[in-house]
Amino acid sequence: MSAVATATTGLPWLWLVSRGSGLVLLVLFTAVVVLGVSTRLGSAPRALPRFAVAELHRTLALFAVALLVLHVVTAILDPYVRIGWWATVLPFASHYRALALGLGTLAVDFGAAVVLTSLARRRLGFRLWRAVHWLAYLSWPLAFAHTLTAGGDMGIWWVAGLVWGSASAVAVAVGARVLASIRSGAVSLSRGSVLSKVPRIPAGARGA
Amino acid sequence: MRIRVDRIACDGRGLCGEILPELITFDDWGFPIIKENLVPEDLDGVAHDAVELCPKLALRLEALEQECCSSKVVRTSVVATSWTPS
Amino acid sequence: MMPTHGLVLQPRALPREERVEVSRLLPDGTANCAGLADHLVRHGELPPSRRSLAWRETMTTEIEHAGLVGHGGAAFPTAKKLKAVISQASRAVVIANGTEGEPASEKDRTLLTRAPHLVLDGASVAADIVEASEVLVVVHRDVRAAVDAAVDERRSAELDRVPLRVVTAADRFVAGEASAVVNWVARARPVPLGRPPRTSERGLDGRPTLVQNVETLAHLALIARHGAAWYRALGTPDEPGSMLVTLLGALEEPGVREIEIGTSVAEVLARAGGPTTPLQALLVGGYFGSWLPAHPTLSLPFSARGLGAGLGAGLVVAFPTDACGVAETARLARYLACESAGQCGPCLFGLPAIADEVEKLAEGRSNRLGDLERWLVEIEGRGACSHPDGVARLVSSALRVFAVEVAEHLEGWCTGEGERHVLPIPPGGSR
Numbered sequence: 001m002s003a004v005a006t007a008t009t010g011l012p013w014l015w016l017v018s019r020g021s022g023l024v025l026l027v028l029f030t031a032v033v034v035l036g037v038s039t040r041l042g043s044a045p046r047a048l049p050r051f052a053v054a055e056l057h058r059t060l061a062l063f064a065v066a067l068l069v070l071h072v073v074t075a076i077l078d079p080y081v082r083i084g085w086w087a088t089v090l091p092f093a094s095h096y097r098a099l100a101l102g103l104g105t106l107a108v109d110f111g112a113a114v115v116l117t118s119l120a121r122r123r124l125g126f127r128l129w130r131a132v133h134w135l136a137y138l139s140w141p142l143a144f145a146h147t148l149t150a151g152g153d154m155g156i157w158w159v160a161g162l163v164w165g166s167a168s169a170v171a172v173a174v175g176a177r178v179l180a181s182i183r184s185g186a187v188s189l190s191r192g193s194v195l196s197k198v199p200r201i202p203a204g205a206r207g208a
Numbered sequence: 209m210r211i212r213v214d215r216i217a218c219d220g221r222g223l224c225g226e227i228l229p230e231l232i233t234f235d236d237w238g239f240p241i242i243k244e245n246l247v248p249e250d251l252d253g254v255a256h257d258a259v260e261l262c263p264k265l266a267l268r269l270e271a272l273e274q275e276c277c278s279s280k281v282v283r284t285s286v287v288a289t290s291w292t293p294s
Numbered sequence: 295m296m297p298t299h300g301l302v303l304q305p306r307a308l309p310r311e312e313r314v315e316v317s318r319l320l321p322d323g324t325a326n327c328a329g330l331a332d333h334l335v336r337h338g339e340l341p342p343s344r345r346s347l348a349w350r351e352t353m354t355t356e357i358e359h360a361g362l363v364g365h366g367g368a369a370f371p372t373a374k375k376l377k378a379v380i381s382q383a384s385r386a387v388v389i390a391n392g393t394e395g396e397p398a399s400e401k402d403r404t405l406l407t408r409a410p411h412l413v414l415d416g417a418s419v420a421a422d423i424v425e426a427s428e429v430l431v432v433v434h435r436d437v438r439a440a441v442d443a444a445v446d447e448r449r450s451a452e453l454d455r456v457p458l459r460v461v462t463a464a465d466r467f468v469a470g471e472a473s474a475v476v477n478w479v480a481r482a483r484p485v486p487l488g489r490p491p492r493t494s495e496r497g498l499d500g501r502p503t504l505v506q507n508v509e510t511l512a513h514l515a516l517i518a519r520h521g522a523a524w525y526r527a528l529g530t531p532d533e534p535g536s537m538l539v540t541l542l543g544a545l546e547e548p549g550v551r552e553i554e555i556g557t558s559v560a561e562v563l564a565r566a567g568g569p570t571t572p573l574q575a576l577l578v579g580g581y582f583g584s585w586l587p588a589h590p591t592l593s594l595p596f597s598a599r600g601l602g603a604g605l606g607a608g609l610v611v612a613f614p615t616d617a618c619g620v621a622e623t624a625r626l627a628r629y630l631a632c633e634s635a636g637q638c639g640p641c642l643f644g645l646p647a648i649a650d651e652v653e654k655l656a657e658g659r660s661n662r663l664g665d666l667e668r669w670l671v672e673i674e675g676r677g678a679c680s681h682p683d684g685v686a687r688l689v690s691s692a693l694r695v696f697a698v699e700v701a702e703h704l705e706g707w708c709t710g711e712g713e714r715h716v717l718p719i720p721p722g723g724s725r
Binding site: 039049050051054121125126 | 222227258261
């Protein structure tokens, strides 16, 4: 079918959709990570109330999953490169550019765990959900590495701009989060605070 | 239905009061004060959203069952919870 | 009513005017009834328990008719708690709670030293009523040796169907709370677990757990011997029986006494030799209790209804006119704030703020009295346990009772001796 499409229009549609969706996905996942991090920073909301940030984080994540399906399916259906179906879940199992795609597969595996546990969050309980959610911090860098290795259009100025822009956004968000937890380090409402002295922190600096 | 907070799980993140300002407000440190725990019918869906969105899964909704006349205790059963006993 | 065996010394039923000392739980004067032999001479043997549902129901009904309530602070009806545990129909646990986290209270330690076998009898009966497979006796470290000795005696005499295991309690204010005791035994973390589910449904190892104060169990042991009518012979119709109180402050002979509920407050203080100086107020219940003005409290009956305040853990502090109630309350508030389990926001942040403001008030430089009053109202019911409620009760009652002094402090001066410490307050924080 794609051969027909190519023949009639002269454009390799599957290839284009696959690569284009990949770039959009990087931007989407970047937004998801930045939004997710900012719900933890806890300071007074500027543009959006906190619940809207949380809702947007979820909605974009689910939309990204849908787009991810398109990205993966078009890549596999594309006749110009040979990627088996099992490469969608087994990392480094494809013949074509095993490392680059393997990184993507790993990102999907971890991301899937994050999404599935989030959907079943209430049943699984907070602690299990939170433990698995940490994999998101692993999933994004893998997706980023996949973009750099499997992507390849970095010569185009706006592609490079989007890619490095995404990296900066995540770096800034994570950096701010780390700083915030160091600053209010004495305050911990987790179960480990039993024997700590009562701390004094200014109101509004919560959110560790 | 009644809305309840698990005070130990709650971290004062503040989403609940944004979604349900009719029932929840905050103290000087950002922790929720449940002004009224009985959820009116028109706020049912919103209350479910709040339970779903709480980042610490600290909210839960309990259904009211019939009153036990002799001891005047309202028995509740858990309808929606983001909190599991440890 | 209930069958009695052997030699039983019933309290002499004197007319009210002639009654001087109540000695149901504690032996007369300063005598000890620590040994098993002495205990059996004084009270006789416990009627044998039967393993039948009928017996358990009869016992529970008897306790309900007696109107026995908990003596740990919350005054929860004991029969109700028993029924809640029984209804769970699974292997129950009984915990005799002698933690006594309230530092000024000494009644539980005194009871465990002078009449441990009454407590242990009660624990045994309770275990039979709820069909427990395990009984833990959690005691303050000061009395661990005494309780161990009593348990050893019972083991030799094979008195108890379920063997008793003694555990030393944690040394924190909140450690005496029911779920905190369970948490301490299970995980060495003496902090409350949060409200649902109640320990009577899911407590130690997820099993239904009956947590009772040691004094409550001692009363239970006597009801098992003498019945509900006997128990109700003392006290008021709404609050029957006797209770232990710890009398402190400006008194000639401070200490633990057993009193009949409903006795006038002045007479209760007279049991401790009476006040040494004129009093301005009383602190009743515990550090989480209420301040009450000396007038009219001294002429009121010592009961929750009579005073309009819970009797809590039976602490009564006689507060003299020359001390400063505001300063004392500030010290208490700071101690209680440091003793927070630190698990929930309102307590972790609200209590230090309250303590800060009361301290500033005591030092004559308060500027946020309105905020303080608001915080006291807002904090009620918003903790994982009732610790913040206790602080709110203490400080609110102080602002009421010492209103004149508060006004003076707002002007920047104090008519009392702020440096005079009436209450024994240990240094707060982790120990």
